[in-house]
Amino acid sequence: MFRKYLLSIFLLFSFVFSPCFKLNAQKMVSSTDSLSSAEKKIYFTIRLGQGGFTDDRSPIGKLGGGQLALDIKPSKFPITISVSSEYYTNSADPTHSYEIAGLIAVNFLYMTELFKSERVNLFAGGGIGGLEVPKGVDEPDAMERGILYNIEGGINIRAFWKIGLYGIYKYLYAKKERNNVKVINFSEHIVLLGITFNFSL
Numbered sequence: 774m775f776r777k778y779l780l781s782i783f784l785l786f787s788f789v790f791s792p793c794f795k796l797n798a799q800k801m802v803s804s805t806d807s808l809s810s811a812e813k814k815i816y817f818t819i820r821l822g823q824g825g826f827t828d829d830r831s832p833i834g835k836l837g838g839g840q841l842a843l844d845i846k847p848s849k850f851p852i853t854i855s856v857s858s859e860y861y862t863n864s865a866d867p868t869h870s871y872e873i874a875g876l877i878a879v880n881f882l883y884m885t886e887l888f889k890s891e892r893v894n895l896f897a898g899g900g901i902g903g904l905e906v907p908k909g910v911d912e913p914d915a916m917e918r919g920i921l922y923n924i925e926g927g928i929n930i931r932a933f934w935k936i937g938l939y940g941i942y943k944y945l946y947a948k949k950e951r952n953n954v955k956v957i958n959f960s961e962h963i964v965l966l967g968i969t970f971n972f973s974l
Contacts, residue, residue, distance in 0.1 A: 814973050818844040818929060820939055822967020825861060830871035836861045838873070840941075840965050844896075846884060848973075853882040853896060861963070868913045870906055870956065878902030878923055887928075892937075897926035904947055906957050919957040921947040929969055937969040 825837040838861030846853040857880070861873040880900030887893040901922055908915040927941030942964055949957035 814848040816844075816846040816848060816971070816973045818846075818937075819970040820844065820857075820929075820967055821969075822939065822941070822965040824941075824963060824965035824967075826945075826961040826963045828871055828961070830869075831863055833863065836863060836872060838862065838963075840967065844882070844884075851884055853884045853898075855880040855882050855898075855900070857902075861961075866913075868907050868910050870909055870917070870958075872907055873959070874905045874907055874916060876902055876904035876921060878921065880923070880925065882925075892931040894929045895927075896929065899924040904957070908956070917949065917951075917956045919947050919949040921945055921959070927965075929971075931969070931971055935971050937971055939967055939969050941965045 820840065820842040822840045823837070824840070825835055827835045838859060840857055840859045842855055842857035844853050844855045857878050859873070859876050859878070860867075863869070863872060867874045878900055879902060880898050882896040882898035884894055884896040887895050899922070901920065903918060904921050905916040905918055907913065908917050923943050923945045925941055925943035927939055929937055929939040931937040942962070945959055945961045945963055947957050947959040948955065
């Protein structure tokens with residue numbers, strides 16, 4: 774009789790408290806899932822901008838250009854890997870050696886939030902890449918290829934939804950000689966302004 778009484782009490786307590794145990798277990802699973810998803814989160818930023826630099830070799834004293842870049846940043850680290858494609862010319866069909874028909878650069882940037890706001894990010898760093906420069910009007914389709922180095926810093930402001938604005942200053946350096954003649958000669962201060970698209974996975 775006493776055993777049946779204990780069994781009845783045990784079953785009663787199991788029936789009453791089992792929903793609580795299930796709820797706590799679900800909370801633990803959901804918190805674990807959210808934690809793992811947060812650990813796996815990667816932030817992406819696509820930058821599209823326009824700008825240029827001054828150059829006395831150009832008849833108008835400057836060159837205009839543009840940039841398309843992809844920034845990849847893990848959520849747990851402040852370092853961003855940035856890959857950018859750029860050009861700086863005076864026309865759609867560059868033919869002069871002071872123009873940059875195209876370049877690809879890979880940069881490592883330190884990124885931090887300004888005033889602890891996720892909407893405003895400052896970044897700075899540098900990297901290396903390659904560029905193509907026209908050989909001249911005598912060989913309009915021929916390109917000289919070389920290595921570039923650049924240092925850059927800027928700001929990305931997320932204005933609304935996933936759309937933002939950015940500004941960047943960069944210093945670009947590239948030199949190459951052939952038969953004691955400088956076929957690539959750049960030491961430029963470049964400013965770019967544009968829009969960004971920001972998302973995460």
